[in-house]
Amino acid sequence: xxxxxxxxxxxxxxxxxxxxxxxxxxxxxxxxxxxxxxxxxxxxxxxxxxxxxxxxxxxxxxxxxxxxxxxxxxxxxxxxxxxxxxxxxxxxxxxxxxxxxxxxxxxxxxxxxxxxxxxxxxxxxxxxxxxxxxxxxxxxxxxxxxxxxxxxxxxxxxxxxxxxxxxxxxxxxxxxxxxxxxxxxxxxxxxxxxxxxxxxx
Numbered sequence: 001x002x003x004x005x006x007x008x009x010x011x012x013x014x015x016x017x018x019x020x021x022x023x024x025x026x027x028x029x030x031x032x033x034x035x036x037x038x039x040x041x042x043x044x045x046x047x048x049x050x051x052x053x054x055x056x057x058x059x060x061x062x063x064x065x066x067x068x069x070x071x072x073x074x075x076x077x078x079x080x081x082x083x084x085x086x087x088x089x090x091x092x093x094x095x096x097x098x099x100x101x102x103x104x105x106x107x108x109x110x111x112x113x114x115x116x117x118x119x120x121x122x123x124x125x126x127x128x129x130x131x132x133x134x135x136x137x138x139x140x141x142x143x144x145x146x147x148x149x150x151x152x153x154x155x156x157x158x159x160x161x162x163x164x165x166x167x168x169x170x171x172x173x174x175x176x177x178x179x180x181x182x183x184x185x186x187x188x189x190x191x192x193x194x195x196x197x198x199x200x201x
Contacts, residue, residue, distance in 0.1 A: 007063040009053035013070045016045030020078045027085040036142050037196035039135045040189045042078040047182055072112055079131025080108030083138055091154050100158045103165035111168045126174040129167040139192045
């Protein structure tokens with residue numbers, strides 16, 4: 001099985017899972033800003049692996065098939081499991097956080113199952129907001145936290161992610177990221193993660 005990770009794109013996907021594991025550990029340890037900072041790199045790995053896969057000449061179909069499955073598992077972990085862990089920790093396991101976590105996990109599983117079977121539309125659009133939006137939204141909220149009271153911040157995070165869970169399974173057409181969008185995501189990851197880490201030290 002491990003031989004499939006020699007493929008550059010699959011190796012990057014596996015690297016994203018390592019970032020997800022570290023982020024989950026930090027979240028369960030109560031170090032939420034650090035958790036979000038590390039999770040951002042899992043998001044970046046998810047974007048880069050697709051680019052590398054497309055640029056790999058004469059890629060073995062078996063490697064591509066394995067990579068597609070591995071990518072789906074990576075998506076559910078960083079796109080749904082991590083945000084639910086952070087929301088639950090942030091909200092001190094409140095009933096509201098249980099509702100948010102349940103909605104996120106259910107919506108994430110449904111959206112990824114739909115995408116695995118039907119993919120993008122003929123014009124390259126996604127149906128429903130991709131899970132890759134979850135961690136950047138979480139990072140943006142944490143960056144704004146100093147300007148928001150603690151009680152309001154917990155409430156705002158839960159409401160935002162309940163709405164995002166609905167958007168994951170809504171009939172919303174989202175265009176595929178352009179090269180400029182990939183560049184913006186990369187810059188956002190570097191700047192946001194550095195800011196969150198510096199605030200945590």
